[in-house]
Amino acid sequence: MGRFTEETEEHSMFRSSVQGFIQKEVRPFFQDWEAQGIVSRELWEKAGAAGLLCPQVPEEYGGPGCSFKYNTMVIEEFTGEGFIGPVNNFSVHSDVCAGYLLGYGSEEQKKKWLPRMVSGETVCAIAMTEPGTGSDLQAIKTRAKRQGDSYIINGSKTFISNGQHADLVIVVARTGEESGAAGISLVLVESTREGFERGRNLDKIGHHSADTSELFFSDVEVPASNLLGSEGSGFGALMSELPQERLTIAVASIGAAQYAFDITRHYMEERTAFGKPIIKFQANSHKMADLKADLAVGWAFVDQCIKQHELGELTPANASIAKLWCSELQGKLVDQCLQFFGGYGFMKEYEISRLFNDARVQRIYGGTSEIMRELISRYL
Known part of the structure; x- marks a missing residue:
């Protein structure tokens, strides 16, 4: 997808490797995992071998020592293909748990656990x-x-x-x-x-x-x-790491929302009513225009927050704003997109119905929308 700005050739190469991994190791098995309620254990080891786990871990602890932007690119590519379930678990492991070990672990703990988390040998x-x-x-x-x-x-x-x-x-x-x-x-x-x-x-x-x-x-x-x-010191540690967690949820939400928008636009171009594609009706096209504008704002703010985070400048308020805006947008957008599918949107065989269900928890975990508003209000 590559919707973030200022990306280098190295970023593009990493994106390509993530995309290749998704097509080979995720897409063929995803429906089976959904039915079983869990991904295969082998996926973790394959993801580790492909360099998708804990990209920010320094070389001295077995990682590639990349910037946190690489973490967000993994999330963006998975959600950009509609696979929010597996990458949610990867994110907890790479973006949340690894952060606590890096920030608060002893040297012995880091050397013992981080290399195993990078390889996928240990799931956290x-x-x-x-x-x-x-x-x-x-x-x-x-x-x-x-x-x-x-x-x-x-x-x-x-x-x-x-x-x-x-x-x-x-x-x-x-x-x-x-x-x-x-x-x-x-x-x-x-x-x-x-x-x-x-x-x-x-x-x-x-x-x-x-x-x-x-x-x-x-x-x-x-x-x-x-x-x-x-x-x-646990509560202080939790509070200091939560902005990063909320930023990753925002990335997942905006990526999943973009995917829902894209498949809906394609459907509306193909589906006809009264002799023309339903996207040609002004009521529909104007609603899609609003959603496109909301997505553009969301991508821009998330991009800004990622840059701030890499500079150590991401505030709890901005992380909360990103999480609130993107998760609420995801919910609103998939609801409207399902409506465009009509009766077919209510059928499980259509992907939009899964995206609708997947979106709901984004406004709950990592801090509910109500908690986000409370946190933001403290910085008014």
Whole structure:
């Protein structure tokens, strides 16, 4: 697609490699993964071998040491082909989990885990949400109690992306007795630890090929060296990394919205009513013009935010604006596009119906639209 500005020859070569990977390793198998509710484990290893995982990881930890723009290009190319489910899980691994290890991991933790994440040997998840907390991370109840040289972890998590495939989980847990944000820490938990249990792969209305799970921790013992950062620093770490996560959701939303627009325009050019293509009716063409204008604004602002992020200048407000605008636009756009398909849009065999379902969660995870508005309002 290449809708971002100031791209180099190296960027174009990377895009081409991502596009080739999608055509060979994703497109032929996507419908099977959607039906099974999970991608194959081999996809992770193939993506690692192709250089699609954790592009920003420095060479000293087994990565290519690219700028974060390469991460966003992976998302853009996958969503630009309609494959938002698989790239959602890749993004959690590459854009969220890797960021915590890079920013807060010890040298030993980085050397142990980052090369495996780059190769796809280790799939990583982050366990924040609990059944009773939702967006209120300060209310978590999962506890990691220090006992000698270990932490004993008890609690449960839900809506965890990569939960079925995860080999390593960054668990948000309470290590102190303080209420609220104080006393929250991040602890690394290997899936092989006794007492760690995966729940069911949750049945969602969209993103079917992106596994999403419940996770349970029953007296899970990990060494104290599995603490990520320092005790009590977890909430601050979460807040500092969320702008990057919200930016990647914005990229996914604008890419998926553009794909929905493109296939709808093609359909409207081919579908006739009363002797002419339905795109020739002024009511329809004007609505498409509005959507095209909204997309142009969204792409431009996301492009601006990526540049700011690479300079270390992306603010929480701008990340929230990008996430709010692009996810709300995606929802509005796919709803209107489905309408243009008429009765066929309500049929599962038409791709627009899947895009409609896939769009809904974009306004929820990574911070709901309501939370985004609250955050933006603080900077008025």
